[in-house]
Amino acid sequence: MNFGFNEEQDLLRSTARKFLDNECASETVRKLMDGPEGMTPDLWKKIAEQGWTGLIFPDEHGGMGLGFVDLVVLMEEMGRSVLPGPFFSTVLLGGLAIREAGTDTQKKSWLPRISSGEARATLAWMEPSAELGARGITLQAAAKGTGFTLDGTKLFVHDAHTADVIVVAARTSSGQNPPAGGQNPPAGGQDPEDGVSLFLVPKGTPGMSVTLLPTMDQTRKLCEVELKNVVLGAEALMGQAGSGWVPLARVIDRATVALCAEMCGGAQKVLEMTVEYAKIRQAFGRPIGSYQGVKHKAADMLVDVENSKSITYYAAWAMDEGVPEGQLAVSMAKAYVSDAYRRVSGAGIQLHGGIGFTWEHDLHLYFKRAKGSEFTFGDATWHRERVAQLVNL
Amino acid sequence: MDFALTPEQTSFRDEVRSWLAKNLPKDWSNRMRVGSDVPRPEVYDFLRTWQRKMYEAGFMGLTWPKDYGGRGLTFMEEMILQEQIALAKAPPVLNILAIGMAGPTIIAYGTEEQKRRYPAKMLSCEEIWCQGYSEPNSGSDLASLQTRAEKVGDHYVVNGQKVWTSIAQQADWMMLLARTDGTAEKHKGITYFLLDMHSPGVAVKPLKQLTGDDEFNEVYFDNVKVPEANILGGLNNGWAVGMTTLMYERLALGFGLQVRLRIALDGLVDLAKRTKKNGAPATQDPNVRQKLAQMWIDTEVFKYTGARAITKLLKGELPGPEASAGKMMWVEGHQRLQELAMELQGPYSQLGRGSRWAVDSGVWQYSYLRSRANSIEGGTTEIQKNIIGERVLGLPKG
Numbered sequence: 148m149n150f151g152f153n154e155e156q157d158l159l160r161s162t163a164r165k166f167l168d169n170e171c172a173s174e175t176v177r178k179l180m181d182g183p184e185g186m187t188p189d190l191w192k193k194i195a196e197q198g199w200t201g202l203i204f205p206d207e208h209g210g211m212g213l214g215f216v217d218l219v220v221l222m223e224e225m226g227r228s229v230l231p232g233p234f235f236s237t238v239l240l241g242g243l244a245i246r247e248a249g250t251d252t253q254k255k256s257w258l259p260r261i262s263s264g265e266a267r268a269t270l271a272w273m274e275p276s277a278e279l280g281a282r283g284i285t286l287q288a289a290a291k292g293t294g295f296t297l298d299g300t301k302l303f304v305h306d307a308h309t310a311d312v313i314v315v316a317a318r319t320s321s322g323q324n325p326p327a328g329g330q331n332p333p334a335g336g337q338d339p340e341d342g343v344s345l346f347l348v349p350k351g352t353p354g355m356s357v358t359l360l361p362t363m364d365q366t367r368k369l370c371e372v373e374l375k376n377v378v379l380g381a382e383a384l385m386g387q388a389g390s391g392w393v394p395l396a397r398v399i400d401r402a403t404v405a406l407c408a409e410m411c412g413g414a415q416k417v418l419e420m421t422v423e424y425a426k427i428r429q430a431f432g433r434p435i436g437s438y439q440g441v442k443h444k445a446a447d448m449l450v451d452v453e454n455s456k457s458i459t460y461y462a463a464w465a466m467d468e469g470v471p472e473g474q475l476a477v478s479m480a481k482a483y484v485s486d487a488y489r490r491v492s493g494a495g496i497q498l499h500g501g502i503g504f505t506w507e508h509d510l511h512l513y514f515k516r517a518k519g520s521e522f523t524f525g526d527a528t529w530h531r532e533r534v535a536q537l538v539n540l
Numbered sequence: 541m542d543f544a545l546t547p548e549q550t551s552f553r554d555e556v557r558s559w560l561a562k563n564l565p566k567d568w569s570n571r572m573r574v575g576s577d578v579p580r581p582e583v584y585d586f587l588r589t590w591q592r593k594m595y596e597a598g599f600m601g602l603t604w605p606k607d608y609g610g611r612g613l614t615f616m617e618e619m620i621l622q623e624q625i626a627l628a629k630a631p632p633v634l635n636i637l638a639i640g641m642a643g644p645t646i647i648a649y650g651t652e653e654q655k656r657r658y659p660a661k662m663l664s665c666e667e668i669w670c671q672g673y674s675e676p677n678s679g680s681d682l683a684s685l686q687t688r689a690e691k692v693g694d695h696y697v698v699n700g701q702k703v704w705t706s707i708a709q710q711a712d713w714m715m716l717l718a719r720t721d722g723t724a725e726k727h728k729g730i731t732y733f734l735l736d737m738h739s740p741g742v743a744v745k746p747l748k749q750l751t752g753d754d755e756f757n758e759v760y761f762d763n764v765k766v767p768e769a770n771i772l773g774g775l776n777n778g779w780a781v782g783m784t785t786l787m788y789e790r791l792a793l794g795f796g797l798q799v800r801l802r803i804a805l806d807g808l809v810d811l812a813k814r815t816k817k818n819g820a821p822a823t824q825d826p827n828v829r830q831k832l833a834q835m836w837i838d839t840e841v842f843k844y845t846g847a848r849a850i851t852k853l854l855k856g857e858l859p860g861p862e863a864s865a866g867k868m869m870w871v872e873g874h875q876r877l878q879e880l881a882m883e884l885q886g887p888y889s890q891l892g893r894g895s896r897w898a899v900d901s902g903v904w905q906y907s908y909l910r911s912r913a914n915s916i917e918g919g920t921t922e923i924q925k926n927i928i929g930e931r932v933l934g935l936p937k938g
């Protein structure tokens with residue numbers, strides 16, 4: 148057993164830190180988040196040149212073929228910089244969905260372009276009901292000739308407005324098979340996990356409209372995607388009709404681990420900013436960090452940050468190894484880290500006083516990212532319930 | 541990063557597992573759990589016999605050098621052992637202060653003679669150790685301690701008093717911190733002694749804890765003679781030696797405590813399944829499910845944070861102030877767990893041992909009360925936070 152990173156991973160971390168400090172300092176983040184795209188073509192190109200867009204994709208598709216433990220290192224650094232833009236959606240949502248569910252032809256046509264940074268992708272799975280389970284997928288995909296017609300609305304879609312292709316989760320049937328006893332025991336004897344299908348919908352497909360939504364965390368761009376009578380050929384279907392839930396759930400689990408890592412990196416940065424400030428800011432003739440009201444809060448923050456990393460690293464390892472307790476690891480991580488990042492980023496503002504409440508100070512970027520991330524892929528309450536189910540409570 | 545075991549580690553795990561399956565005393569926990577009706581001395585005898593058996597099977601002091609009674613293995617094997625102990629719900633180690641603190645400190649600072657004399661007998665439970673640090677006027681501010689040791693010929697004469705000394709009434713030896721130079725700065729005039737508790741002039745007076753048990757004691761020293769050879773780590777070097785002990789304590793706690801937390805959690809889950817709430821098992825109540833799941837998560841998180849610390853140790857780094865974070869987390873988790881056990885029992889939580897209505901013969905009431913000490917013993921939570929703030933984060937002293 149070894150619960151540490153190896154030399155290559157340490158190197159990846161220091162390279163990423165240097166790159167992001169240079170290319171994506173706070174002034175850049177602020178410019179990016181003000182624009183609709185959250186990214187410039189120039190920065191995107193540089194990110195791709197680092198090989199990061201292909202990090203987790205196989206060599207044969209132009210990627211680096213690395214695992215989630217490696218990815219976690221990079222995500223921590225991106226979270227540390229609150230990097231805006233479509234990296235997460237392209238690699239961990241759209242790209243990963245193609246890797247997990249795509250046909251050979253689909254992989255060949257998209258993964259090399261995603262790896263090289265030429266194409267951006269995303270995943271549209273949630274709907275206005277905001278349900279996380281398979282039951283939430285109601286967008287209709289009706290069979291038409293050899294193809295399908297899609298009708299419905301997707302919400303909370305990351306970066307759909309800049310994506311070249313969107314993986315859309317739709318319902319091709321209401322679920323015929325008897326319940327498999329999944330996360331949400333279905334009503335009426337129907338298994339909502341059955342009948343979910345994934346489709347590749349390229350940008351500009353007639354009938355699909357994308358609206359960018361104002362978000363509290365401006366570094367994260369969310370969209371509404373409306374599909375009205377969208378006609379797709381058979382080649383748009385990913386894998387087999389009706390059996391899209393399993394790969395989709397795998398994608399979401401993996402993206403959740405990556406998100407947790409991003410959150411760890413952000414929390415670590417908030418802790419560092421706060422400790423530095425507590426050493427220099429004076430009140431009543433001494434540094435505020437010498438007061439226990441401040442020092443003890445900082446100690447609590449450290450515990451939150453370290454624990455968040457421990458459980459996230461474990462979950463990443465579990466993804467790479469495909470161990471049976473993988474889902475449990477994911478939910479433990481997301482439950483813990485959601486609470487921890489919220490606490491840490493809140494305490495960071497508190498310990499900075501008035502300056503922490505300004506637009507000018509970076510703390511609010513982290514605080515907002517923490518809140519947005521908390522409700523992405525399920526909050527702590529949702530994941531605790533999943534833990535309860537997985538350990539047979 | 542890899543959590544998989546090597547073939548050697550797997551076979552070690554299997555060895556431990558099958559030994560435990562064969563040798564674990566049946567139904568011991570119901571009979572012997574602290575807080576049950578069995579008198580303390582009988583429990584101590586039982587635990588002593590159990591530790592001896594573990595020792596004879598080669599499962600004590602895994603990481604200690606072979607020359608001093610250990611097995612010369614790594615913390616990896618120690619962790620495997622502890623995990624199996626948790627799974628089997630085996631009894632705790634009685635001589636924990638010796639094994640968690642005194643032993644490693646002697647191995648780190650002792651003379652060859654001391655290293656050959658003491659550690660092996662700790663493992664076999666032939667000699668029980670207690671920790672003589674706290675005094676009536678020195679707890680958190682330990683360096684202000686007043687117990688004196690004066691040199692007379694080739695020995696020292698100790699006078700003064702210790703307090704809250706756990707299992708002193710059972711102990712053969714004490715890790716004693718005493719002042720040997722009253723003129724020096726307070727951290728610099730302290731010496732660490734290995735004191736024979738059977739020496740003339742040592743008086744132990746049990747103190748009743750709020751649980752009703754007398755687990756800790758006052759210890760009085762009236763002209764107690766200690767040979768000079770029983771100084772550990774050099775004259776007036778006791779602060780450094782003693783702090784090492786504390787780091788080991790918190791680390792040992794880290795190992796052992798994760799295991800104890802897991803055992804307590806399994807007990808809690810079992811209790812929740814047996815408890816009815818609104819006519820159904822409490823585990824079906826959404827609020828209870830949330831709390832139990834959080835306990836589960838925290839127990840696992842604690843394990844992996846511990847695993848990261850072990851990885852550091854395996855790379856040859858000493859236990860550092862990070863151990864404070866582990867101790868603090870455990871305390872918070874364990875106290876919350878015990879609160880939850882009370883919550884599950886509702887009005888029944890009021891009934892203690894002796895009542896036929898008491899849940900599980902009142903053992904939860906005992907463990908609930910006992911858990912209040914967790915944030916005091918081994919350094920209070922406030923002190924742990926000072927240590928993390930100042931020594932890990934580098935914040936200025938108050």
Ligand SMILES: Cc1cc2nc3c(=O)[nH]c(=O)nc-3n(C[C@H](O)[C@H](O)[C@H](O)COP(=O)(O)OP(=O)(O)OC[C@H]3O[C@@H](n4cnc5c(N)ncnc54)[C@H](O)[C@@H]3O)c2cc1C
Pocket residue numbers: 439670671672673674677678679680681703704705706707756913916917918919920921922923926
């Ligand atoms: C069950 C039990 C078993 C024990 N076993 C042993 C043993 O075997 N051997 C042994 O030597 N000792 C033992 N102790 C003693 C224990 O280590 C001390 O009680 C502990 O260190 C606190 O010291 P104190 O009781 O003097 O409290 P104090 O130091 O008087 O503290 C009182 C309160 O003030 C707070 N406080 C003190 N200083 C600060 C500060 N600088 N900043 C913030 N808050 C502060 C404390 O956190 C605490 O809340 C045991 C205690 C218990 C409860």
